[in-house]
Amino acid sequence: MYKSPSNNNELDHLISLLSKIPGLGPRSARRAALQLIKKKDVLMRPLANALASVAENVHPCSICGNLDVENPCHICESSKRDRSLICVIEDVADLWALERAGSFRGLYHVIGGTLSALDGVGPDDLNISGLVERASDPELKEVIIATNATVDGQTTAHYITEQLKQFEINITRLAHGVPIGGELDYLDDGTLITALNSRRPF
Amino acid sequence: MYKSPSNNNELDHLISLLSKIPGLGPRSARRAALQLIKKKDVLMRPLANALASVAENVHPCSICGNLDVENPCHICESSKRDRSLICVIEDVADLWALERAGSFRGLYHVIGGTLSALDGVGPDDLNISGLVERASDPELKEVIIATNATVDGQTTAHYITEQLKQFEINITRLAHGVPIGGELDYLDDGTLITALNSRRPF
Numbered sequence A, B: 001m002y003k004s005p006s007n008n009n010e011l012d013h014l015i016s017l018l019s020k021i022p023g024l025g026p027r028s029a030r031r032a033a034l035q036l037i038k039k040k041d042v043l044m045r046p047l048a049n050a051l052a053s054v055a056e057n058v059h060p061c062s063i064c065g066n067l068d069v070e071n072p073c074h075i076c077e078s079s080k081r082d083r084s085l086i087c088v089i090e091d092v093a094d095l096w097a098l099e100r101a102g103s104f105r106g107l108y109h110v111i112g113g114t115l116s117a118l119d120g121v122g123p124d125d126l127n128i129s130g131l132v133e134r135a136s137d138p139e140l141k142e143v144i145i146a147t148n149a150t151v152d153g154q155t156t157a158h159y160i161t162e163q164l165k166q167f168e169i170n171i172t173r174l175a176h177g178v179p180i181g182g183e184l185d186y187l188d189d190g191t192l193i194t195a196l197n198s199r200r201p202f
Helices: A009-018 A026-038 A040-057 A092-101 A129-135 A151-164 A189-197 B009-018 B026-038 B040-057 B092-101 B129-135 B151-164 B189-197
Strands: A082-089 A106-110 A142-145 A170-173 B082-089 B106-110 B142-145 B170-173
Touching: A009 A026, A009 B040, A026 A040, A026 B040, A026 B092, A040 B009, A040 B026, A040 B040, A082 A092, A082 A129, A092 A106, A092 B026, A106 A129, A129 A151, A142 A151, A151 A170, B009 B026, B026 B040, B082 B092, B082 B129, B092 B106, B106 B129, B129 B151, B142 B151, B151 B170
Parallel strands: A082 A106, A082 A142, A142 A170, B082 B106, B082 B142, B142 B170
Antiparallel strands: none
16 A cells, blocks of 8 residues: 655645656655755746646647647748658657757658557547648658657558658658667667668768 | 757746756656646646645644644644654655654654765754754653664764763664565675674574
8 A cells, every 4th residue: 555655635646746757756756845845946836837837838739749839839930941841750759859959950740659559549549631731732842751760650650651642742761770879789680780781882 | 058959948948947856857857848748637737736835835844844734743743642752864755754664653853964074064954953952851751863874874863862962861773784575695794794793682
């Protein structure tokens, strides 16, 4: 049986909510709660305000699915973005990863997950119809499918490719191979075989 | 240079606050923020409210240092507690650990850390004077010093013992030895030596 650590409903409620944050378990949630109380003014109250304000103001972009206070989001609205190029990703975290890398200047489309027979996720559960709609834009020339290199991610990539075949656009995917800085000795066989088969002239 | 993940001030502010919670780093804070946004109504808003409410209502008990919505706390006020016994601990987390164990029925005294020459923590930075004050209560018979079994914890225990010598009370400490369920092979030498030296008749 889980025993109330503090015998105090408000604190217990906070700890049980904190323990639901991915990355925190019951023990680290207790530690976090105590730290937060020690830093009431510099951390706890600002965090409460930030959570309430993000819950209120941040919404998914109705075009691409990115999270922003504006709708459409700042990327969809930006005049500096290449509108002939859409990169399809699973999740907003992937969008952030590509933005941190800083080399992609096109638009995005967040589908919100992968097809998964096991988890019962079908095409209608993902934002693929929105992508097909955007694909009919005559300005669009290329769709880069950047779903994760997992089985589900690649299944989803194939499904999306099928859906986009009707349009006259290039459909590409990210290159697979040896990660920069990676040592061959530590790579899995699948990546090594792919890297060999996709070898490029020096 | 740290790159803004979302290019969105509100979200970035939330992520930077989340990353200050012990147990979360920048990457897990980003993941946590996305999960929170996905669970706005069941997790994010309740968490914001719980944080604000605990920040407002939970305070250290003016007698023992425990955290509670009431002052004095429910332990100090309880008629079921043995008032002849005070257990001295470093932190509220230690109080919770003892309460979870459920066997101690006395009162507590949280000193709020340990003496530490390295970190510049002196006796005046800890709530030791409050303990000395409570020790003059004629009802009190025993003080159990349950600071951690670290160098700083034990230094602090010795200092507290010195301060309490003037009173006619028993001063005890937790037993050291083999943890229940522990295997000798995995124990450190210090614990094994202590367990041997403190051996008890069968």
